[in-house]
Amino acid sequence: xxxxxxxxxxxxxxxxxxxxxxxxxxxxxxxxxxxxxxxxxxxxxxxxxxxxxxxxxxxxxxxxxxxxxxxxxxxxxxxxxxxxxxxxxxxxxxxxxxxxx
Numbered sequence: 264x265x266x267x268x269x270x271x272x273x274x275x276x277x278x279x280x281x282x283x284x285x286x287x288x289x290x291x292x293x294x295x296x297x298x299x300x301x302x303x304x305x306x307x308x309x310x311x312x313x314x315x316x317x318x319x320x321x322x323x324x325x326x327x328x329x330x331x332x333x334x335x336x337x338x339x340x341x342x343x344x345x346x347x348x349x350x351x352x353x354x355x356x357x358x359x360x361x362x363x364x
Contacts, residue, residue: 264334265333265337265361266330266331266361267330267333267337267339267360267362268328268360268362269328269342269346269356269358269359270359271329271354271355272323272326272327272357273318274324274325274355275353276352278320278353280320281320282314282317289314290309290312291349292349293310293346295349296345298345300332300333301331301332301333311332314327314329330362336361339361343356
């Protein structure tokens, strides 16, 4: 498994999105990227993604952190480009890095 950490912004109209809806937004966006996502096993399979903290409704942020697990390595620039293309205005991927832990 390959873990990728990324930093994103949550601004503009996206500040009104709840934590649960933000998780759904990233899940759907990641599925549309055709990246080799690590999917959970069980009754309700979904991509393995985690957000570091939950923001209150109405709060903007410049540096939110998240991570996703992939089955195989990908180019970081490709990951950033593919994910950004699937995200709405107000959510911007700022930085992407590999986590070797």
